Amino acid sequence: MTDPFREAQPEKPAPKAVISRVSLYLRQLENLQRFGHKTISSSQLGSLLGINDAQVRKDLAHFGPFGHPGIGYQIEELIPILRGILGIDRVWKTALIGLGNLGRALLRYRGFRGRGFQVIALFDTDPKKIGQTHAGLTVHSLQELPTVAAELGIQLAILTVPAEVAQAVADLAITSGIQGILNFAPAPLNLPETTALVSVDLSTQLEQLAYKVLTAHAGQIPPHE
């Protein structure tokens, strides 16, 4: 018996652009499944994203032979494979650092849980916030990060701290054994190569919107997301 997830593991990491497109494919497939679709061809999937069919086939072929000649991709089969490739088929023990406005908002964001990101500890440096309870969790002092992270086996950290302290907080997270950081602070972070970093870039999203309005304005209407 073959395990499709194991088969799907690439020999070496796929290029970043491929992984970004895998996320887009997954999102489209989840939408299609919601609307009751069972199969999709590479050209249909590509056309939903403005990508040509050869690119779709090439991207997915990085991970294994998933297409069925004459049928296309089986949506129900492909979704768990892509979730496995991306690593969102498991639970990631996550700390949220910085209980400001954005941190508290993200605690309520439903998408984290759906992607396996389970926030199990909160940290702040503000004496007024330490000891408070949010979403059933008590806010620890940031100084306790190394001991709490070791005790609970925390793997990831969401950083919602001011830009000026982001680097120092990230450094502490790394020495506490945290393997990946989702950075919402509007500051570039300089991290060792062994730490995964994703910075949430609201600027890019704003640029996409400005461009769309601009072109719609000129009577040139780009397609929706």
Added chain:
Amino acid sequence: MTDPFREAQPEKPAPKAVISRVSLYLRQLENLQRFGHKTISSSQLGSLLGINDAQVRKDLAHFGPFGHPGIGYQIEELIPILRGILGIDRVWKTALIGLGNLGRALLRYRGFRGRGFQVIALFDTDPKKIGQTHAGLTVHSLQELPTVAAELGIQLAILTVPAEVAQAVADLAITSGIQGILNFAPAPLNLPETTALVSVDLSTQLEQLAYKVLTAHAGQIPPHE
């Protein structure tokens, strides 16, 4: 005398994937400028993003001949051109709808102003929130959106409302003359083609992080953002 921004205007909208990469190019160029770089070749710019040099040249050639043979791109020259292409070289009058946790957090987000998104009006349906002041602006009742939008010439709306009301609020924004929506509600929106829509997809960002940690774990370390 030629106006490089006018020259840079494409005949028809570039494909969405190109525009996404223009954002990425701009971010890299801004970083390079911060570190004092003056020029960059297409292969250097591509390598920062895991894209090949031919793709970089092809993408930018959509908008005009910006490269200098033997030198590459002049960073100082290219940044304002790309900002012009994306439409972030001007002020966009923006309403923020939904003063919950996420809405209030975004009001403080510095990136909006840097991209020309000026929030000039706030709206909510909660009687307790209407009349409150945040960031120097008074919260209006959502019912006032059509009149306030017309009066102030509001062009864009940031939607930070619960998923279940997102479609109705978006519909009201459109009948109020709003041309573009930045949707943070975890709900797909069905909008007329004349309205620009960008949905901020935290899920994709989470997937990228999970993938990076997963591959770093296997001794396979993908490059940073």
